[in-house]
Amino acid sequence: MGRVVLVIILWLSAATLLTVVRGEDPYLFYTWNVTYGTISPLGIPQQAILINDQFPGPNINCTSNNNLVINVFNNIDEPFLLTWNGIQQRKNSWQDGVPGTNCPIPPGKNFTYHVQVKDQIGSYFYYPSTAMHRAAGGYGGLRVNSRLLIPVPYPDPEDDYTILIGDWYTKSHTTLRKLLDSGRSIGRPEAVLMNGKTAKGDGKDEPLFTMKPGKTYKYRVCNVGLKASLNFRIQSHSMKLVEMEGSHVVQTHYDSIDVHVGGCFSVLVTADRVPKDYYMVASTRFIKSVLIVKGIIRYENGKAPASPDLPPAPLGWPWSLNQFHSFRWNLSASAARPNPQGSYKYGKINITRTIKLVNSAMRTKGKLRYGLNGVSHVDPETPVKLAEYYGISDKVFKYNTIPDIPPPNVGSTLSVQPNVLNITHRDFVEIIFENREKAMQSYHLDGYSFFALAIEPGTWSPEKRREYNLLDAVSRHSIQVFPKSWAAIMLTFDNAGMWNLRSEHAENRYLGQQLYISVSSPEHSLRDEYNIADNNILCGLIKNLPKPAPYT
Structure with missing residues (x-):
């Protein structure tokens, strides 16, 4: 009997040890040094923001549920933050890296992000969220x-x-910021870059990637630019779309794909052509002056240069709209589903609340501003998440200053103030x-994936719900809105925290076309949201206040 008890005790001890050893997900550690440096992507030296002397910055290659510990040293002369575009960070908006949730890293200081990618897969990127720093680089891929x-x-x-494409300005980020602060627009970009470069086509270009004949490769393409939608294509090759912003999609072949600002997708490309060089091409869409960037793919043992005859881009935004209609979520693939479990049947969930956001642009006191439902957001000195957590939100901002359904004349005036919506935890919400305007738009929501239900011309009304895809709309984190059109999304707000909803067009975001969504759990429980990290930087009105009692 004693021997049996001893065996049971040893077995339980081993099981407990195994639980301790395997109980926490793997950690990946990074140390990043953010500095200025000189680059010449267009042949003209200009200042850029480098990470570990790299432009673009280092690629992060991780696996579902990995913990990323990233120690960022700010060695530029301005406060700095990085945000993780598309990483949901369950219960942890403290690590979101936007001015509404985090105090910026002061020059000469550092901050260690702890980002857990949770149960998601896909292609993403990180970039600076402060000022106009994104115009100078500081971005990189995250798979x-x-x-x-x-x-x-x-x-x-x-x-x-990984392929990072985006429009580019020869003006510095400080010059672009001064233009916006003076009330003017930054205008049109001067170029497009592909992984920080552009092929000249003079026979001296080095390939960005190589392929072995007969093999299939995965290309992750993200638009990291400031305002221009881009069309991506590969000379003489078809692309099989397999993933979009964290979701496996119904696999379809395309000759070219539009990728809008903030968006990412993954395609499979088979090296089934004559072994030689081929151009990858990205060109601007929906702006008058078309800009083109090229990058070379080289077949191993290929002898001939790439043909100068580039594949043409499609014309007009109706083509792009039709392509959006062709995207479908792969419901049979084994992968994480958006919370709550079972929400792949989202078309049968009752809508709790409908919010319609109308963008507008106008001059306020002689200066250009952009807004949503008549409010142009401005970041207060105290981040709105910190003000809420420390119980002084009434001294920093007001909740729900915009109506859920705006009046027909919304946007005829603009008030400049913090724009914060309060949404009940776990509500299922429809956002329009x-x-x-006559310009293209692209929106992103931190902390979530949502179902991209519809994009259509005209104005939205409840009757338009008949046009929704309520079966297999792709779950993603960004959505484009064409000129004089509307887009509809649905999601469950089950991720407690303060989350940024923004225009991904840098000029619009900087001049107020964004807001924050407060999703608070009334229980203030660790089940729903983590406590503020001990190393969080404090600023503004809460800098010297005692820390609130932690969640339990």
Whole structure:
């Protein structure tokens, strides 16, 4: 009997030890040094923001549920933050890295982010959220691979490549910021870059990537630019779309794909052509002056240069709208589903609240501003999340200063103030983006994926719900809105915290076209939201206040 008890005790001890050893997900550690440096992507030396002397910054390659510990040293002359575009960070908006949740890292100081990618997969990127720093670089790719136990709906590719494309200005980020502060627009970009470069086509260009004949490769493409939608294509090659912003999609072949600001997708490309060089091409869409960037793919043992005849881009935004209609979520793939579990049947969930956001642009006191539902957001010195947590929100901002359904004349005036919505935890909400302007728009929501239900011309009304895709709309984190059109999304606000909803067009965001959504749990429980990290930087009115009692 005693021997049996001893065996049971040893077995329990081993099981407990195994739980301790395996109980926490893996950690990946990074140390990043943010500095200024000189680059010449267009042949003209200009200042850029480098991370560890790299432009673009280092790629992060991680797996679902990994913990990323990133120690960022700010060695530029301005306060600085990084945000993680598309990483949901469950219960942890403290690490979101936007001015509404975090105090910026002062010059000469550092801050250690602790970002857990949770149960998500896909192609993402990080970038600076302060000032106009994104115009100077500081961005990089972030890929989240599926765990080995979860099958991916296609064979493993020979290799996995990240392509960061975006419009580019030769003016410095400080000059662009001064233009906006003076009340003017930053105007049109001067170029487009691909992984920080552009091929000249003079026979001296080095390839960005190489491929072995007969092998299939995965290309992750993200638009990291400031305002221009881009069309991406590969000379003489078809692309099979397999993933979009964290979701496996119904696999479809495309000759070219539009990628809007803040968006990402993954395609499979098979090296089934004559071994030689081929151009990857990205060109601007929906602006008068078309800008083109090229990058070379080289077949191993290929002898011939790339043909100068580039594949043409599609014309008009109706083509892009039709392409959006062709995207479908792959419901049979084994992958994480947006919370709550079962919400892939989102079309059967009752809508708790409908919010229509109408963008507008006008001059206030002679200066250009952008707004949502008549409010142009401005970041207070005390981040709105910190003000809320420390119980002094009434001294910093007001909740719900905009109506859920704005009047027809919304945008005829603009008030400049913090724009913070309060949404009840776990409500299922419908959000309509209505673009009454002549320019393209793109929106992103931190902390969540949402179902991209519809994009259509005209204005939205409840009858338009008949046009929603309520079966297999792609779950993603950004959505474009074409001129004089509307877009509709749905999601469950089950991720407690303070989350930024913004125009991904840098000029619009900087001049107020954004807001924050406070999703608070009434229980103030660790079940719903983590406590503020001990190393969080404090600023503004809360700098010298005692820390509130922690959640339990």
